[in-house]
Amino acid sequence: SLPPGVTRPADYEARARAILGDDAWAYFSAHAGDGQTVRANRAAWAALALQPRVLRGLRSIDTTTVLLGSSLPSPLLVAPMALQRLAHPDGEVAMAAAAAALGAGFILSSQASQPMESIAAAFLPDRHRGPLWFQLYLLPQRAATLELVRRAEAAGCEALVLTVDAAVRAARPLRLPPDVLPVNLPPTSAPGGTLQDLLALAPAWEDVAWLRSVTRLPVLLKGVLHPADAAEAVRQGVAGVIVSNHGGRVLDGAVATATALPAVVAAVERRIPVLVDGGVQGGTDVLKALALGAGGVLVGRPLLWGLAAAGAAGAAHVLRLLRDELELAMAQCGAGAIAQLDGSLLASGA
Numbered sequence: 096s097l098p099p100g101v102t103r104p105a106d107y108e109a110r111a112r113a114i115l116g117d118d119a120w121a122y123f124s125a126h127a128g129d130g131q132t133v134r135a136n137r138a139a140w141a142a143l144a145l146q147p148r149v150l151r152g153l154r155s156i157d158t159t160t161v162l163l164g165s166s167l168p169s170p171l172l173v174a175p176m177a178l179q180r181l182a183h184p185d186g187e188v189a190m191a192a193a194a195a196a197l198g199a200g201f202i203l204s205s206q207a208s209q210p211m212e213s214i215a216a217a218f219l220p221d222r223h224r225g226p227l228w229f230q231l232y233l234l235p236q237r238a239a240t241l242e243l244v245r246r247a248e249a250a251g252c253e254a255l256v257l258t259v260d261a262a263v264r265a266a267r268p269l270r271l272p273p274d275v276l277p278v279n280l281p282p283t284s285a286p287g288g289t290l291q292d293l294l295a296l297a298p299a300w301e302d303v304a305w306l307r308s309v310t311r312l313p314v315l316l317k318g319v320l321h322p323a324d325a326a327e328a329v330r331q332g333v334a335g336v337i338v339s340n341h342g343g344r345v346l347d348g349a350v351a352t353a354t355a356l357p358a359v360v361a362a363v364e365r366r367i368p369v370l371v372d373g374g375v376q377g378g379t380d381v382l383k384a385l386a387l388g389a390g391g392v393l394v395g396r397p398l399l400w401g402l403a404a405a406g407a408a409g410a411a412h413v414l415r416l417l418r419d420e421l422e423l424a425m426a427q428c429g430a431g432a433i434a435q436l437d438g439s440l441l442a443s444g445a
């Protein structure tokens with residue numbers, strides 16, 4: 096059952112803190128450095144001011160979104176997040192069921208703590224579901240990466256999301272309970288070693304080309320902040336980019352995603368969709384992202400807090416609150432459809 100008194104997605108954070116053990120809390124809420132980028136992500140959404148239109152005579156609000164050629168009920172997607180059984184014993188299966196029920200997309204982390212086939216089975220049968228995408232890192236051995244790709248394809252995943260912003264991962268002290276593991280990965284692929292060891296494994300554009308050559312699924316890049324990289328992604332035939340700084344968990348001091356988004360949108364010249372994540376906590380944040388030109392919005396930690404507090408029902412409640420807030424904000428801005436959201440609704444006149 097849902098905890099009483101929760102009216103905003105962010106209300107779940109304190110519930111999660113009270114329920115989660117110290118290690119799980121530390122892992123989920125971790126940030127790089129002293130947390131500048133985590134705070135900047137949230138502050139950048141808050142700094143954008145809406146400039147609503149009035150007297151539009153709206154009679155309905157439609158959040159239908161077109162992404163990669165498909166019409167979807169919602170612009171929201173669950174961000175790929177590792178080891179969700181640390182949040183709740185029902186883990187990714189519960190998160191996927193919540194996403195399916197609310198018409199949101201689900202991006203399955205390669206570091207999921209349940210078999211990807213079980214997660215897909217909790218998501219795909221829903222008739223009103225959003226997209227199912229598989230997130231991956233390039234593993235040191237191409238054969239191992241390929242095996243993961245084939246499994247994701249067979250499980251019914253509809254696109255691959257290659258995360259490119261964590262090539263050199265800072266080792267994070269984490270005491271995992273022995274039964275929460277990235278079960279879909281080969282046991283030897285855990286990152287580790289010196290900076291030089293890690294750099295030797297860091298992917299390059301030729302690896303993106305290789306990945307595209309071995310699959311028919313569209314490949315998106317997650318973790319693009321620079322417009323020049325976005326332009327290169329278009330040239331390389333990438334299907335979409337996700338503007339992300341990994342929720343401030345990798346490079347502290349990285350630009351806030353709301354700040355980086357407009358230049359990336361401009362650089363791709365509408366040839367591929369640009370999605371965004373980082374610090375999205377309410378429906379007006381989602382609306383602002385869409386007004387800046389995002390084709391979809393990923394939500395991370397608020398959903399983990401909902402999952403931790405109340406399992407699938409909690410995660411679904413967070414998505415429901417976000418959807419309701421988005422619809423209300425659209426109505427209050429005089430926009431009846433996602434396609435009507437553009438920079439003219441932002442006071443900066445973006």
Ligand code: FNR
Pocket residue numbers: 122123124136174175176177204205206230258317339340341342343344372373374375393394395396397
């Ligand atoms: C992440 N993120 C992440 N990204 C990714 O590509 N693969 C992964 O396995 C993970 N794992 C992961 C675990 C945890 C606990 C968190 C909080 C985040 C990053 C995630 O997809 C997203 O980019 C950020 O969380 C930004 O969104 P929020 O949390 O600010 O909404």
